Amino acid sequence: xxxxxxxxxxxxxxxxxxxxxxxxxxxxxxxxxxxxxxxxxxxxxxxxxxxxxxxxxxxxxxxxxxxxxxxxxxxxxxxxxxxxxxxxxxxxxxxxxxxxxxxxxxxxxxxxxxxxxxxxxxxxxxxxxxxxxxxxxxxxxxxxxxxxxxxxxxxxxxxxxxxxxxxxxxxxxxxxxxxxxxxxxxxxxxxxxxxxxxxxxxxxxxxxxxxxxxxxxxxxxxxxxxxxxxxxxxxxxxxxxxxxxxxxxxxxxxxxxxxxxxxxxx
Numbered sequence: 001x002x003x004x005x006x007x008x009x010x011x012x013x014x015x016x017x018x019x020x021x022x023x024x025x026x027x028x029x030x031x032x033x034x035x036x037x038x039x040x041x042x043x044x045x046x047x048x049x050x051x052x053x054x055x056x057x058x059x060x061x062x063x064x065x066x067x068x069x070x071x072x073x074x075x076x077x078x079x080x081x082x083x084x085x086x087x088x089x090x091x092x093x094x095x096x097x098x099x100x101x102x103x104x105x106x107x108x109x110x111x112x113x114x115x116x117x118x119x120x121x122x123x124x125x126x127x128x129x130x131x132x133x134x135x136x137x138x139x140x141x142x143x144x145x146x147x148x149x150x151x152x153x154x155x156x157x158x159x160x161x162x163x164x165x166x167x168x169x170x171x172x173x174x175x176x177x178x179x180x181x182x183x184x185x186x187x188x189x190x191x192x193x194x195x196x197x198x199x200x201x202x203x204x205x206x207x208x209x210x211x212x213x214x215x216x217x218x219x220x221x222x223x224x225x226x227x228x229x230x231x232x233x234x235x236x237x238x239x240x241x242x243x244x245x246x247x248x249x250x251x252x253x254x255x256x257x258x259x260x261x262x263x264x265x266x
Contacts, residue, residue, distance in 0.1 A: 015211035024052035037102030043109030047075035065089030091119035096126040106135040111171040124186040134260040140167035140174040144255030154237040188261030202250040
């Protein structure tokens with residue numbers, strides 16, 4: 001069956017990027033950090049979090065790090081503010097010195113990191129005492145991302161074996177309790193987790209379906225693994241099941257769990 005593939009911004013943007021940008025803006029707003037800080041965007045992908053920081057936080061500098069050459073290239077092309085730069089970097093071995101950053105943020109990444117505890121420990125290491133560490137994840141475990149939940153419900157109805165690829169089973173970290181525990185594992189204080197809800201409205205079925213053809217992420221990778229007849233059957237099952245308005249639009253919602261804490265001052 002398909003594998004998880006993340007690495008090309010052109011395919012990611014129409015699939016999840018257009019929605020993740022809305023979540024990034026709200027996450028940064030809720031941090032309420034004083035202007036002028038030195039930020040790090042961990043697992044920066046297409047640069048959505050970096051752009052949100054630039055738009056609403058008034059930073060002195062933002063450095064994004066991602067292990068994918070494709071994402072780093074995409075971010076460099078699309079985020080051109082002189083305060084931002086992007087580097088190759090693994091979340092579990094960040095290429096930054098100890099204790100200099102004001103804030104380290106990770107958006108929609110930690111559930112894909114093999115040892116997320118190490119990534120959060122690295123984020124805590126690079127911020128100064130009293131600095132902020134934040135992370136948000138899609139609500140896969142409770143079905144809060146309806147565009148993806150609908151896909152897997154349809155897939156499992158046609159192919160029971162696809163259940164093992166469902167993010168709801170694969171990513172137990174994507175829930176408020178486990179996310180809070182993860183942040184506390186790095187000895188962060190004042191840990192809080194809340195939710196961010198956004199509308200995900202599609203103009204029509206093709207606007208919903210086409211991004212799944214890009215191969216980015218577990219659901220699109222699974223779709224790519226199917227023979228043409230299997231893809232056709234899944235498409236038509238979704239077309240029948242999705243809530244469609246009189247104008248052909250499809251109105252869904254997406255929820256993210258949004259966590260933050262501070263590095264102790266002593």
